[in-house]
Amino acid sequence: MNSPNTLKKPKAKGATCCGVIEEAAHRTREKREARIGPQPWIVRKLMVGFTLAVMAYSAYVFVARLCVDMIRRKEDAGGSRTTGIGLVSAFSVLFLWMLWAYMKVLSDSYTSYARDHTSPGAQPMYPDPAPFVPYDLAVEGTRMSQSRPSHSLTPSSDMDLGSIAGPSYENLTSSGPRPTPDFPPFQMPANTNGNNHGHANFDRLSEPAPGAAAIQEKSLGDGISRRPSLKPVLRPEQRYCPYDEIVKPYRTHHCRTCGTCVLKYDHHCPWIGQCVGARNQKFFLNFTTAASAYTIYVCAALIVFTVRAATSPRGDLDPQRIIIIALAAVFAMFTTLMQVSHIGMICRGQTTIESMHARNMKEREDRALADVFGTCAFVCVVLAFVLVLTGTVDADEIFVL
Structure with missing residues (x-):
């Protein structure tokens, strides 16, 4: 029993459930980023064996424990012999389609490794920065060329004033007037009618509008710290992979799990033990479509005939059917959502x-x-x-x- 004078140990920061989860996720990301080589082969291919085992077990339960009982005309089968033959025929088509698509995804001949299509080499050198002039000085006149200094790649207030996009959010300060555009020399048209309406209109336009001072005091850009990235990500210097020592083609990404660069990298799928890329994405979409149709069919057929057999006078629930119903329902939702999301991204070109x-x-x-x-x-x-x-x-x- 603790004495009353014993001081309680202070609770560590982040000791709550959410803090522990975030800390574990952060450590996992750090380990993944620190890893240079690929994961062991047995770790990458572990889920492939599990997936094949689930396929085989679902086929055994559906055929041997449902359709064979109907073909043998058992009283508690829940269906006739013709029904059993029809269920086996439709099941065979869907199962062979899913198995063929899965084998195509697993085939090494359809991998999308960038090293097979790009020769290694040294990292390209960065070129010297050239001065950036956003306007055509010949069009704007000599006043623009005399008043505006040469621009560099370093962001500054002068560059913002002369940029096509206008001033950045960081340089929109609350104090001082707003930056005004530097127009070319303006020549007042001649007054041919003998009146002063043209000059009066120009003077009225040049006067500050009511409330302009209040607008200058509080700018909409105050507090916004946003600026597009100035890094040229499409240049060869930025696309160089130090691990494979190649200049990555466009839309290529380095997978830390496989330890190599993948063409048109989509994601690393643990269910197939490799990445989905340029050459096997069509087979992956075909596999998700086949798996979605297969799992929906198995789940619906088992639910209907299991309920019918359980409500018969001599019927009984088969626990193995219940297991396959649960697995088929989970995988049906997963593969259907995966299929729909991939079709949407393909339509958007992403x-x-x-x-x-x-x-x-x-x-x-x-x-x-x-x-x-x-x-x-x-x-x-x-x-x-x-x-x-x-x-x-x-x-x-x-x-x-």
């Missing part, structure tokens, strides 16, 4: 890793905008947009407000 990168970028953008504007500002913007569309308020009045 791979799994490209789709994940695009989704992560969108989530980061949403979080950055939500931190600055918040829900109330979003509702106000939507309300203003609706008012402008319906014609209730003019667009100029919205911007002034």
Whole structure:
């Protein structure tokens, strides 16, 4: 029994359930990133044996413990002999289709390794940075060339002012006036009518609009720290793989599990023990389609005839049928979702890793905008947009407000 004077040990940070899970995931990612060579062959191919065993066991239960009882005309079989023959015939077609597609995915002749199509070499050298001039000086005139200095690759305020995209969010400060565009020399048209309306209109346009000072004090870009990446990811220097010592072709990714670069890398599938890439993606989609049809058929047929046999006078539940029903239901949902997601990505021209990168970028953008504007500002913007569309308020009045 602990004495009352015993001090309690302070609880470690992250000792909750969520903290333990996040810490374990972080350690797993660190180990995977630190690994240079591929995983052992037995580890990569372990799930292949499990998948083949599940296929064989499901075939045994469906044929031997369901259809054979119907063919032998047992009283508690739940169906007639003709029904048993029909079930076996449809099962054979689906099972052979799934098995053929699985063997095609496992075949080494359809692997998509980049080293088989690219010769190794030394890493390309980075070229010297050249000055960047975004505008055509011949079109803009001599004033632009005299006032604007030469630009470098280093982001700065001068580069933002002269960029086609305009100033960046980091350089939109709350103090000081907004950057004004540097237009070419403007020549006032001659007044041929003898009045001063043209000059008056120009003077009125040059005057600051009401509320301009308030707009300059609070800029919409305050607090937003977003800038596109300046890294040229498509250059050979960025696509060089130090592990395989090759310049990776476009859409090629290095798989740490297989230890090599894969052409048009989609993802590493543990159920097939290798990566899904350029040459075997069609067989992988064919396998998911066949597995989805097979598991749905097995699950539906076993449920119907197991319930019918259990409700018969001399019927009884077969525990092995219940196991296959549960396994078939789980794999039916998994393979169907996999099939639908891959068909959608193929229609968009994306791979799994490209789709994940695009989704992560969108989530980061949403979080950055939500931190600055918040829900109330979003509702106000939507309300203003609706008012402008319906014609209730003019667009100029919205911007002034």
